[in-house]
Amino acid sequence: MTYFTADYLYAQGQLLEEHYLLVEEGVVQHIAPLRQLQPRAFRDMVAFEDAVIMPGLVNAHTHSSHSLLKGTVGLQHALTPEYVAMAARFAFCQLLRQGVTTVCDFLEVPDPDNRLALEIVQAAQAVGIRLALVKALPGQTSSTAGLEQWMTGLDQLAATAVDKPDLLTLHAGIDKWHPTLLKDSFALAQQWSADRHRRYHYHLTPTHLEREACFADFNTSAVCALDQLGVLDANGVGHHATWLDDEEMTLLSQAGAGLVMTPSTSLSYGEGCPRLVDALTSNIPIALGTGGWVRNNRGSILDEIRLVTLFQMSAFQRQAVLRPQQMLGLATEAAGTVLGLPVGSLAPQEKADFVVLDLNDWSLQPHNKLIHHLAFSIASTAINAVFVGGKRLVDTGELLSVDEQAIMQTIRQTVEQLG
Numbered sequence: 001m002t003y004f005t006a007d008y009l010y011a012q013g014q015l016l017e018e019h020y021l022l023v024e025e026g027v028v029q030h031i032a033p034l035r036q037l038q039p040r041a042f043r044d045m046v047a048f049e050d051a052v053i054m055p056g057l058v059n060a061h062t063h064s065s066h067s068l069l070k071g072t073v074g075l076q077h078a079l080t081p082e083y084v085a086m087a088a089r090f091a092f093c094q095l096l097r098q099g100v101t102t103v104c105d106f107l108e109v110p111d112p113d114n115r116l117a118l119e120i121v122q123a124a125q126a127v128g129i130r131l132a133l134v135k136a137l138p139g140q141t142s143s144t145a146g147l148e149q150w151m152t153g154l155d156q157l158a159a160t161a162v163d164k165p166d167l168l169t170l171h172a173g174i175d176k177w178h179p180t181l182l183k184d185s186f187a188l189a190q191q192w193s194a195d196r197h198r199r200y201h202y203h204l205t206p207t208h209l210e211r212e213a214c215f216a217d218f219n220t221s222a223v224c225a226l227d228q229l230g231v232l233d234a235n236g237v238g239h240h241a242t243w244l245d246d247e248e249m250t251l252l253s254q255a256g257a258g259l260v261m262t263p264s265t266s267l268s269y270g271e272g273c274p275r276l277v278d279a280l281t282s283n284i285p286i287a288l289g290t291g292g293w294v295r296n297n298r299g300s301i302l303d304e305i306r307l308v309t310l311f312q313m314s315a316f317q318r319q320a321v322l323r324p325q326q327m328l329g330l331a332t333e334a335a336g337t338v339l340g341l342p343v344g345s346l347a348p349q350e351k352a353d354f355v356v357l358d359l360n361d362w363s364l365q366p367h368n369k370l371i372h373h374l375a376f377s378i379a380s381t382a383i384n385a386v387f388v389g390g391k392r393l394v395d396t397g398e399l400l401s402v403d404e405q406a407i408m409q410t411i412r413q414t415v416e417q418l419g
């Protein structure tokens, strides 16, 4: 077991002074005041000076396979296993350095033999980030045989990749919706996920054009279509969620279904910002994601917090719409709840994933409003160390698990070869 302490521990929305965090086998045992410790316990203490320990961030939606497509309009033909291997490493290294300890990665391209999925799994294991991999039914699928192939692939992936609850979880997902397959695809995803106590995931009309297509196909909105088919439930998580009307909000709330909002992606499509305040008021479980890297070139969940907050202020024409604790929660414990994983909270039996922040970083000055700064003014330069399962993976801003320079060199070569 190891004890960790710092000037402040940020836990359950509070800054605790003179406290420690006890970690055993990668799991938080408890947080308690230092004065309760026996003197000999300090031999196993890791103490960070001028520092804050806060929960690791959760990026609830990305597409790591697209990460090297920044600045392009999409080069799907380049998504070979070799390319995806480097793209996933690139994405996971960047996320981990930016304090993300859990990532939900949505693989939506055809991958019948699981070669792409396995490359993503191997990349996450090499970097050390906690991965929730969604193997989604590709949007191109239009036949029952395609559905069966997707399910077979999921089963084979679960058998091949070790589905370890501590670092890797596999999830079923649905990309674009096919009118004749919608009910069957959701029913299969529901059942597969229920058998494994997992969430299932689906894209929710990120653009107004897709929303219009949904009305053309189903004669109603996306959430209403799911409700009418009887496949809207608390185990499902809708991703992107740019366009939601009041009726959809009510249905999601009644079903207890989770949402992942991707503000940068929504805005980069030229769409509106997600209705975060309205969704929170409706008690819909919410998490944040960075979305695809073509749309979000920085892949920063801290950016998402700030961006969506500013847009809610603008929408409601008020300065203080969302509290910093609430916004930090969307990228930590609330995200763990949405994904159905024990992450995002420094609490007993939660995974010991945390970030150590440098209190001397300019972005955290002055210290009188520190929780506000953690949510809204923090820069990635403040991230000094990152731990996943109690294991240090970033130290003084550098990755310990992989050779960053070697990865960058290989990425440049990979992209040059592809042209």
Ligand SMILES: [Zn+2]
Pocket: 061, 062, 063, 106, 203, 239, 240, 291, 292
């Ligand atoms: Zn997406």
